[in-house]
Amino acid sequence: MAEPAVLRVRHCGAQIFCRRPPQLCPACGLPLRGAGLAAAPLRLPSPFRHGHRQPYAFLLRPTTGTFLGGYDGKSDLHVGITNSNGVVYNYSQDGIQRAETGWEQCISIPLVQPDMFGMLQQWDKLLEEFSEGEAWLPHRYEEGDHNCYTYALAFINSVLTAQGKQQLSKSEFTEKFVIPQTKRASKYITLHQELTAKDFYIVPLPDPLKEC
Ligand SMILES: [Zn+2]
Structure with a gap:
């Protein structure tokens, strides 16, 4: 029951989640190869354990x-x-x-x-x-x-x-130990579900200039 990997690639101001690294960036269409270290696919650690x-x-x-x-x-x-x-x-x-x-x-x-x-x-x-x-x-x-x-x-x-x-107390244990883990898990489940339906899931990175 091996879990399929979730990979993250950063390119052109977007985070691209996928199962397999694409040749071209699905957000802008440019080749990802040679786009530098930031565009190298990173495998997200699974929040789940055997x-x-x-x-x-x-x-x-x-x-x-x-x-x-x-x-x-x-x-x-x-x-x-x-x-x-x-x-x-x-x-x-x-x-x-x-x-x-x-x-x-x-x-x-x-x-x-x-x-x-x-x-x-x-x-x-x-x-x-x-x-x-x-x-x-x-x-x-x-x-x-x-x-x-x-x-x-x-x-x-x-x-x-x-x-x-x-x-x-129940609420102390839940808040301190359980909720941080279930939050991580919930994000991962969302990505997993998106990638069951399609090849890419694109999330824009926050625009750093907006803060100014
Ligand atoms: Zn791009």
């Missing part, structure tokens, strides 16, 4: 389908936490799931710094024990306020508490 290869992370994906497979920006999202092997612990109406597949295209927020050896060693045990808690039995699930997000955030907070750190 979730099962992201240990110790908070993951976010559409509940059904994938971000690049027609996500409309409004449908429900599902979240989970990975253990050291990329198994995604997530809470749903069926209780705690330990998923080894299905999270191949996610927004990923790393939760543990690589130098936190003590936490890395304890992580799997903490996650397993936390997930066995009564709060996460299937019948306790409520879509509005006792859901996948409640579970993930409660686990993160239990870890923060164990480290003597302050807990995060």
Whole structure:
């Protein structure tokens, strides 16, 4: 399930997004070869990660389908936490799931710094024990306020508490860690969708003289 690349070329005051670098600039018609370094195609980094290869992370994906497979920006999202092997612990109406597949295209927020050896060693045990808690039995699930997000955030907070750190509210966590990533992802999804329908997507660069 490799993602098709999104390339960006700058030329004649425009940003040209495409899958493959064109010979001629689609905005002005002049050859791009020899147009200098700025016109060299740059591959945009994808905001998405293979979730099962992201240990110790908070993951976010559409509940059904994938971000690049027609996500409309409004449908429900599902979240989970990975253990050291990329198994995604997530809470749903069926209780705690330990998923080894299905999270191949996610927004990923790393939760543990690589130098936190003590936490890395304890992580799997903490996650397993936390997930066995009564709060996460299937019948306790409520879509509005006792859901996948409640579970993930409660686990993160239990870890923060164990480290003597302050807990995060849902809005703090969302604003600080989730929204910057979803904004990036949303721009990338737009480009991806434009390039599904056509070969080029041209965005004028802001005119530097307008500011004067
Ligand atoms: Zn041009």
